[in-house]
Amino acid sequence: PKKRLLSRDTEGLQLCLACRNMQRAQAARSALLASHPTARVALLQMDTSSVASVVAAAQEVKLRYNRLDYLYLNAGIMPNPQFDVRAFFKGLFSSRVVTMLETGEGILTQKDCVTADGLQEAFMTNLFGHFLLIRELEPILCHAGWTSQLIWTSSGNAHRLAFDTEDIQHRRGNQPYSSSKYASDLLSLVLNTRYNKQGLYSSVTCPGFVITGLTYGILPCFPAFIWTLLMPLLCLIRMLTNTFTLTPYNGAEALFWLFKQKPESLDPQAKYHSLTSWLSNNYTQPRKMDVDLETSEVLFEKLLQLETEVRRKMKGKQKESQLARHSSTAGSR
Numbered sequence: 001p002k003k004r005l006l007s008r009d010t011e012g013l014q015l016c017l018a019c020r021n022m023q024r025a026q027a028a029r030s031a032l033l034a035s036h037p038t039a040r041v042a043l044l045q046m047d048t049s050s051v052a053s054v055v056a057a058a059q060e061v062k063l064r065y066n067r068l069d070y071l072y073l074n075a076g077i078m079p080n081p082q083f084d085v086r087a088f089f090k091g092l093f094s095s096r097v098v099t100m101l102e103t104g105e106g107i108l109t110q111k112d113c114v115t116a117d118g119l120q121e122a123f124m125t126n127l128f129g130h131f132l133l134i135r136e137l138e139p140i141l142c143h144a145g146w147t148s149q150l151i152w153t154s155s156g157n158a159h160r161l162a163f164d165t166e167d168i169q170h171r172r173g174n175q176p177y178s179s180s181k182y183a184s185d186l187l188s189l190v191l192n193t194r195y196n197k198q199g200l201y202s203s204v205t206c207p208g209f210v211i212t213g214l215t216y217g218i219l220p221c222f223p224a225f226i227w228t229l230l231m232p233l234l235c236l237i238r239m240l241t242n243t244f245t246l247t248p249y250n251g252a253e254a255l256f257w258l259f260k261q262k263p264e265s266l267d268p269q270a271k272y273h274s275l276t277s278w279l280s281n282n283y284t285q286p287r288k289m290d291v292d293l294e295t296s297e298v299l300f301e302k303l304l305q306l307e308t309e310v311r312r313k314m315k316g317k318q319k320e321s322q323l324a325r326h327s328s329t330a331g332s333r
């Protein structure tokens, strides 16, 4: 939504793009400055799949800013997607066609892997990395006298059945994406109950189906120009569902809409969907999420436990490398 935020009359707006790849980050910054030359756009290196990177990035943010008004939690992956072509064609001629096109349900699975920290990659990238960031940034997100907003990019693919409180990382199943997105819906709910009193609010969005790097990964046999050729057909599908937003501009509708709302007026149980009508009008629609406070509290407690574990491991590693450095300097003397 960066471009859309800058198109608004937002004098004094300072953007900070937290990205894992600094070359791509520089390119994004240059593109923003080309259209908005006076904009203030800073960059920060952060890889949400790495505990050390998130913690280091948060330290840097705290040095640079003493207050954050909005935190967009957008980074996300669908690891090694497998697209079931047969199920897709079967679904097209069934009564579930609209649900399938809106959620991708029944036609997608993924093969996840484990990060260097020993955590499931989809869980770490899509959920736990963001959770650690929020926890680290608490001092500049929670302040008496003003409000801050967390804005998650979740998905219509988030599904209760893909998530298990006994396996929050989804080590066992084949829907880590759906599980991590459902977990973000739960987490947003519980964050509101825990942090609203301190002025911190959390909302969840779904951008709809957008043609991005993530989509290219699902059908690698379709190069970008095929998607461009398919555009008229995909736009026609809007007659069946308004979730085919297709472009990043349309997909950012709900992210931008939330920026303009008073956080106290938002519904913590709603997911805010970006939608595009068949006449190409963009709008935001809240839809009730299938979440309950009890499950979200369980998830929160498990995330806190995991946080303690990873912090302990990180301290251990830091001590080890300090010792190694100490002994190598002692040896060279």
Ligand SMILES: NC(=O)C1=CN([C@@H]2O[C@H](COP(=O)(O)OP(=O)(O)OC[C@H]3O[C@@H](n4cnc5c(N)ncnc54)[C@H](OP(=O)(O)O)[C@@H]3O)[C@@H](O)[C@H]2O)C=CC1
Binding pocket: 018, 019, 020, 021, 024, 046, 047, 048, 049, 050, 074, 075, 076, 077, 125, 153, 154, 155, 156, 206, 207, 208, 209, 210, 211, 212, 213, 214, 215
């Ligand atoms: N496309 C769609 O139809 C839908 C997308 N979404 C969600 O929207 C969000 C954006 O995805 P989308 O733009 O579609 O997909 P892309 O793959 O095009 O973009 C994903 C973005 O996340 C960043 N990212 C991925 N992993 C990390 C990481 N470990 N650390 C930091 N940044 C990371 C990528 O950075 P880099 O540039 O370095 O790759 C990239 O900017 C995701 O959360 C996705 O789940 C939700 C519903 C539908």
Ligand SMILES: CC(C)CCC[C@@H](C)[C@H]1CC[C@H]2C3=C(CC[C@]12C)[C@@]1(C)CCC(=O)[C@@H](C)[C@@H]1CC3
Binding pocket: 100, 101, 102, 103, 104, 107, 108, 154, 155, 156, 157, 208, 209, 215, 218, 219, 230, 233
């Ligand atoms: C080639 C075609 C004419 C149509 C494309 C078929 C599928 C590749 C798409 C149809 C619905 C899409 C969809 C997603 C991915 C691509 C489709 C399955 C998502 C699962 C992408 C990630 C999300 O978070 C969901 C909200 C999307 C739901 C719809």
